[in-house]
Amino acid sequence: MTPSPHVTVTIDLARVRAAAERAKREAGVDVYAVVKADAYGCGAAKVADAVAGAVDGFYLFTLAEARAAGVRWFGKPVIALLDESEDAAVYREAGVKPVVWTVARARSLRGASAIVSVDTGQQRFACAAAEVEAIVKAGEINEAMTHASRLEQARAFDAITRPLGLGYRHAAGTALLGEPGARFDAVRPGLALYADAVRVTTKLVDARRTDGPAGYGGFRADRHGVILAGYANGLRPGPCLVNGELRRVVEVGMQSAFVELDDRDKAGDEVVLLGDAITSHLVSTTWETSQQEVLVRMTALGQRRWT
Ligand SMILES: *Cc1c(COP(=O)(O)O)cnc(C)c1O
Numbered sequence: 665m666t667p668s669p670h671v672t673v674t675i676d677l678a679r680v681r682a683a684a685e686r687a688k689r690e691a692g693v694d695v696y697a698v699v700k701a702d703a704y705g706c707g708a709a710k711v712a713d714a715v716a717g718a719v720d721g722f723y724l725f726t727l728a729e730a731r732a733a734g735v736r737w738f739g740k741p742v743i744a745l746l747d748e749s750e751d752a753a754v755y756r757e758a759g760v761k762p763v764v765w766t767v768a769r770a771r772s773l774r775g776a777s778a779i780v781s782v783d784t785g786q787q788r789f790a791c792a793a794a795e796v797e798a799i800v801k802a803g804e805i806n807e808a809m810t811h812a813s814r815l816e817q818a819r820a821f822d823a824i825t826r827p828l829g830l831g832y833r834h835a836a837g838t839a840l841l842g843e844p845g846a847r848f849d850a851v852r853p854g855l856a857l858y859a860d861a862v863r864v865t866t867k868l869v870d871a872r873r874t875d876g877p878a879g880y881g882g883f884r885a886d887r888h889g890v891i892l893a894g895y896a897n898g899l900r901p902g903p904c905l906v907n908g909e910l911r912r913v914v915e916v917g918m919q920s921a922f923v924e925l926d927d928r929d930k931a932g933d934e935v936v937l938l939g940d941a942i943t944s945h946l947v948s949t950t951w952e953t954s955q956q957e958v959l960v961r962m963t964a965l966g967q968r969r970w971t
Pocket residue numbers: 698700810811836837838839852853854855856956
């Protein structure tokens with residue numbers, strides 16, 4: 665996928681910051697800003713800079729991502745789920761806490777402030793309940809996490825880890841931010857930081873009356889327009905706004921797409937693909953995918969700018 669030169673992706677860093685502050689206020693525990701995958705396409709370094717004063721740490725997928733962002737993470741703790749290195753010094757030097765789910769890796773990363781990852785249903789990047797204690801001992805571990813999306817999973821995590829008397833535990837991403845029973849010592853929101861902060865727009869390059877079946881698939885409309893973004897840029901059919909009214913991207917081609925229009929819509933008018941009434945939730949139901957995927961695709965659709 666390549667970004668369309670005709671689409672503008674605007675990331676409102678003040679809104680990301682406000683969402684981080686809201687998470688902190690409402691959860692009342694530490695907040696780790698999840699900035700993996702270049703902060704869901706919002707720009708990890710820029711997001712880190714914007715939220716640093718509001719959060720207690722950062723979470724990424726790999727140590728390589730943490731390094732690539734090119735920021736020192738403001739002296740806050742950083743968690744990286746995956747990395748090949750078995751050398752505790754590598755993590756200490758990078759200021760990154762590794763995540764472990766085997767006795768062997770816990771042992772070799774002793775002294776690197778490793779976190780044990782406990783399986784509560786995802787069945788990946790985590791150990792079974794019966795293994796947690798041995799891993800904690802082998803790695804002299806004081807911190808546990810799980811990747812929970814349902815309250816029962818957070819409860820299972822609590823039952824497994826509470827008897828071990830660990831100093832620091834966390835389970836919740838965006839799905840469980842509102843659940844006091846899933847908060848423990850920290851929360852790890854990703855989506856909640858970015859969902860209201862991204863605006864994706866383009867312009868109609870054509871607007872006309874539709875004469876019989878149009879496009880590849882023979883769609884019918886009273887009027888239609890064309891935008892210069894297509895599936896080569898990651899676009900899919902779905903809702904949009906033209907002149908503040910709900911319209912539809914009816915058919916997507918390689919590098920252009922058809923939009924259903926009203927009488928007053930004309931060439932040059934702005935088309936909002938994400939933002940205002942076009943929420944990531946609305947798009948995700950149309951695209952039949954997660955809001956996280958919508959954000960990653962939408963931020964990759966065009967030229968990013970930050971406000
Ligand atoms: C991605 C991720 C999160 C954040 O998930 P959201 O649903 O986007 O808030 C939290 N924890 C872990 C372990 C993750 O991998």
